[in-house]
Amino acid sequence: MRVIAGSARRLALKTVEGMDTRPTTDRIKETLFNMLQYEIADCRFLDLFSGSGAIGIEALSRGAREAVFVENSPRAAACIRENLKTTHLEDRAMVMTVDVLEALRRLEAKSPAFDFIFMDPPYNHDHEQEVLEYLKDSRLADADTVIIVEASKETGIHWIEPMGWHIQKVKDYKTNKHIFITKGEH
Numbered sequence: 001m002r003v004i005a006g007s008a009r010r011l012a013l014k015t016v017e018g019m020d021t022r023p024t025t026d027r028i029k030e031t032l033f034n035m036l037q038y039e040i041a042d043c044r045f046l047d048l049f050s051g052s053g054a055i056g057i058e059a060l061s062r063g064a065r066e067a068v069f070v071e072n073s074p075r076a077a078a079c080i081r082e083n084l085k086t087t088h089l090e091d092r093a094m095v096m097t098v099d100v101l102e103a104l105r106r107l108e109a110k111s112p113a114f115d116f117i118f119m120d121p122p123y124n125h126d127h128e129q130e131v132l133e134y135l136k137d138s139r140l141a142d143a144d145t146v147i148i149v150e151a152s153k154e155t156g157i158h159w160i161e162p163m164g165w166h167i168q169k170v171k172d173y174k175t176n177k178h179i180f181i182t183k184g185e186h
Contacts, residue, residue, distance in 0.1 A: 001026060001054055013083045015052045016076050028173055032148070033058055035171070036116070039146075040064055043115035046107075046140070048100050048131065053080035055118050060089040068111075069095045070103040100127070104134050113142040120150040129159065136164050136183070147181040 001013045032055075033040070041063035047056030048070045056067040067089075071077045077097040084090040096103045100121075117135070121127035128149045135141045146168070151157075153176055160167055160181060168180040 001052065013052055013054050013057065013086070014079055016073070016079045028176070028178075029054065029058055031171070031173075032178060033062060036146075037062070039115070044068075044112070046070070046114040046117040048103075048117065048119035049121045049127070050080055050095075051076055051120065053083050053095075055120070056080075056093070057083055057087055057089060059116070059118075060092055061087065064092070066092045066094070068103075068107065068114075069093060070100050071095070071097060072099050073097075100131060101134060104131070104138065104140060107140055108138060111140060113140055113145055115145060117141060117145060117147045118150070119147070123152040123155065128155075129163075132160070132163060132165060132181070141183060143183050145182065149179040149181065150176060151179060152176055 001015060040059055042065045043059070045056055045059040045064045045067040047053065047067060050056060050069040050071040053069050056069050060067050069080050071080060074097055077095050080095050081090070084093050096106070098106070117140070119128060119131055121131070128151065132147070135147070141147060153172065157167065157170070157179055160179070165181045165183065168182055170180070171178045
């Protein structure tokens, strides 16, 4: 796994061995950031269920102003910190080693809305529903925030719009998909 483009281009990223993480492949990461390329510069990026931190690091490498990484596993959070140091991007990053909902509550008190919120929760545990339920009344996501959920191809999304969100688009891959969501009609 590596950084695809930007200031840290081609630098290798580490992953935590033996964990049940699913690092986003370089090909999927490249496709995702090609779709976002004109909006990443100077953005605020929130990477939930961060794993190795590859998605948030890619955003920083491509010019994001700052990125917040939320990862509950101390081993994975240490891996994120190591990857940030390797890529020389640690000065624009914050790593939170807590549960995602706890991190959102802590950020709520001091953080304005993020431009992008990316989440890649463990598949088939409904964590994305819990996060979207929290964010629908949160100041961390406003009308301009784009939320990207990485989910298994089989994950149903019928519940998203009745919850008050708008699905902008769904990008399907071989085994998973990215769901692009905003608040209300956009």
